[in-house]
Amino acid sequence: MDWLNSLFENPGITNALPEALLETLQMIVISGIATVVIGVPLGIVLHVTAPGGLAPMRPLNAVLSGIVVNITRSIPYAILMLALIPFTRFIVGTSIGPIAACVSLTIATAPFFARLVETSLRDVQGGKIDAALVMGSSRRQVVRKVMLPEAMPSIVAGITTTLVMLVGYSAMAGLIGGGGLGRLAYNYGYQRYDVAVMIVTIAVMVILVQLIQVLGDWLSRRVDHR
Amino acid sequence: MITITDLRKVYRQGDREVVALDGVSLSVGKGQIHGIIGHSGAGKSTLVRCLTLLDRPTSGSVSLDGRDLSGISDKELLTARRRIGMVFQHANLFDSRTTAENIAYPLELVGTPKAQIRAKVDELLQIVGLARFAEAYPSQLSGGQRQRVGIARALATDPDVLLCDEPTSALDPTTTDEILTLIKAVRDRLSVTVLIITHEMNVVKRACDSVSLLEAGRIVEHGRLAEVVANIDGRLAQALLPLPGDAPDAIPAGFILELLYSGDQAVEPVISSITRQFGVDVNVLAGSVEHLGGTQFAHLRIHLPTDADIEAIKTHLGAIGVAVSVKEA
Ligand SMILES: Nc1ncnc2c1ncn2[C@@H]1O[C@H](COP(=O)(O)OP(=O)(O)OP(=O)(O)O)[C@@H](O)[C@H]1O
Ligand SMILES: [Mg+2]
Numbered sequence: 001m002d003w004l005n006s007l008f009e010n011p012g013i014t015n016a017l018p019e020a021l022l023e024t025l026q027m028i029v030i031s032g033i034a035t036v037v038i039g040v041p042l043g044i045v046l047h048v049t050a051p052g053g054l055a056p057m058r059p060l061n062a063v064l065s066g067i068v069v070n071i072t073r074s075i076p077y078a079i080l081m082l083a084l085i086p087f088t089r090f091i092v093g094t095s096i097g098p099i100a101a102c103v104s105l106t107i108a109t110a111p112f113f114a115r116l117v118e119t120s121l122r123d124v125q126g127g128k129i130d131a132a133l134v135m136g137s138s139r140r141q142v143v144r145k146v147m148l149p150e151a152m153p154s155i156v157a158g159i160t161t162t163l164v165m166l167v168g169y170s171a172m173a174g175l176i177g178g179g180g181l182g183r184l185a186y187n188y189g190y191q192r193y194d195v196a197v198m199i200v201t202i203a204v205m206v207i208l209v210q211l212i213q214v215l216g217d218w219l220s221r222r223v224d225h226r
Numbered sequence: 227m228i229t230i231t232d233l234r235k236v237y238r239q240g241d242r243e244v245v246a247l248d249g250v251s252l253s254v255g256k257g258q259i260h261g262i263i264g265h266s267g268a269g270k271s272t273l274v275r276c277l278t279l280l281d282r283p284t285s286g287s288v289s290l291d292g293r294d295l296s297g298i299s300d301k302e303l304l305t306a307r308r309r310i311g312m313v314f315q316h317a318n319l320f321d322s323r324t325t326a327e328n329i330a331y332p333l334e335l336v337g338t339p340k341a342q343i344r345a346k347v348d349e350l351l352q353i354v355g356l357a358r359f360a361e362a363y364p365s366q367l368s369g370g371q372r373q374r375v376g377i378a379r380a381l382a383t384d385p386d387v388l389l390c391d392e393p394t395s396a397l398d399p400t401t402t403d404e405i406l407t408l409i410k411a412v413r414d415r416l417s418v419t420v421l422i423i424t425h426e427m428n429v430v431k432r433a434c435d436s437v438s439l440l441e442a443g444r445i446v447e448h449g450r451l452a453e454v455v456a457n458i459d460g461r462l463a464q465a466l467l468p469l470p471g472d473a474p475d476a477i478p479a480g481f482i483l484e485l486l487y488s489g490d491q492a493v494e495p496v497i498s499s500i501t502r503q504f505g506v507d508v509n510v511l512a513g514s515v516e517h518l519g520g521t522q523f524a525h526l527r528i529h530l531p532t533d534a535d536i537e538a539i540k541t542h543l544g545a546i547g548v549a550v551s552v553k554e555a
Contacts, residue, residue, distance in 0.1 A: 131319075131320075135331065136305065149320070225321050226365050
């Protein structure tokens with residue numbers, strides 16, 4: 001009981017934790033939305049411009065797939081976030097704070113998520129696409145009315161995976177000025193040897209990931225009529 | 227009325243050319259059900275892709291009611307496709323849509339008003355007998371029910387031609403019969419022209435008015451069911467009225483004849499007329515009797531003793547309208 005009471009008297013937990021959690025949520029929500037907004041269209045373009053796709057365009061596909069997506073994905077996030085500091089300053093005006101962290105977070109996760117979207121779209125049976133075309137659908141209609149709805153359960157699962165990944169990345173971003181739970185663990189747990197804060201931070205992150213996963217799974221099932 | 231004229235489709239595979247369709251010509255009148263039967267690799271799928279305008283033929287044309295579809299612009303393509311309704315082997319329904327929403331899909335494409343869509347969907351649900359399943363998702367339907375939805379969806383645009391690609395190949399025999407009955411009922415009710423692509427002779431027997439045999443990209447036999455059956459040495463006749471392959475070993479020496487005839491003469495009179503007129507015993511080895519295209523057909527394999535006057539018997543059979551083919555002496 002004493003141990004529990006001491007937790008509620010620890011300023012690292014009563015003062016810093018709520019603020020840090022809020023910053024982490026801010027990073028995840030903002031970069032999560034940006035990732036979906038960029039990743040869905042990018043995934044669609046990757047899929048339809050591929051050879052044998054709805055609108056094959058070799059050069060565009062090669063550039064997007066090879067350069068944009070694969071190169072960004074091959075750089076570890078720890079390095080990417082450092083390399084992007086000047087760019088972040090240019091875009092946001094500062095490289096400090098959760099909003100600034102969203103720049104590198106989005107650049108790191110959007111290509112990954114676009115690949116997941118591309119795979120989800122590719123998994124829609126070709127027969128359904130043929131059926132849509134035979135009924136006189138334009139290519140835009142095929143994508144909007146058939147491909148996306150049919151791939152929705154899988155895309156939702158992809159969003160869940162991406163958000164979980166963002167929880168981890170946002171902690172790393174915290175170390176170089178993003179704030180949030182990563183920063184909290186570093187400041188209190190590592191620099192001040194405050195084991196209690198370290199443990200609580202880990203617990204909060206585990207709960208956060210669980211929540212995202214449970215919610216994502218539920219939503220994916222809701223949209224799945226297969 | 228659909229007319230296919232000298233359709234050719236050549237695929238390039240590296241520097242090799244694959245001739246998938248080698249001059250296919252075919253004409254099916256309004257309200258007719260025509261079967262196209264062929265083995266694997268005969269070019270059935272290629273023909274379907276050319277008819278649905280998913281692939282451009284290398285040469286030749288496809289026309290509906292005299293209007294050529296093969297030369298139209300990309301813009302007219304989407305509208306032209308709506309004149310051919312297509313039914314797929316695996317129905318290819320959209321899993322994210324209910325039965326009603328699946329049927330509504332082709333109507334949504336052109337911005338049909340909601341009330342009009344609902345009326346049309348209700349009508350089609352009635353026709354295919356699925357009114358109770360309007361809100362069900364494809365995963366909640368049986369294979370036969372899914373195929374019914376597929377047929378309703380294909381009919382939503384009031385097409386001139388219903389193109390069915392292996393519509394029953396994934397179904398059990400009872401469900402196959404139900405689907406073929408439905409296709410015939412739809413034809414009677416909407417007088418739509420139907421093309422059924424299949425590898426099952428049974429489908430041709432049950433549903434088709436006429437049939438074409440596709441082989442290596444060419445139509446090698448075609449005609450109304452009664453015509454192709456009457457050609458005793460034709461492949462379609464042998465396939466439509468099959469006899470077991472081998473004659474049993476224990477047959478005494480003599481002649482083996484195959485007879486094929488149609489109409490109201492039952493099996494008995496033909497056999498007994500041989501016995502009566504020529505005084506020989508007739509031994510029936512195998513037989514197949516079926517109603518095809520509204521006429522009864524019999525295909526028999528008989529054995530005659532060595533002393534039978536085979537030429538006279540052949541003349542007699544010819545005179546009463548029986549096709550004869552001597553298989554063994
Ligand atoms: N895209 C293609 N490229 C090259 N060759 C092709 C292509 N599509 C079909 N072919 C060839 O054309 C021929 C006819 O093929 P098709 O798929 O039309 O046959 P099928 O009658 O539908 O056979 P199955 O009953 O097995 O489906 C085959 O020799 C096939 O290899
Ligand atoms: Mg095929």
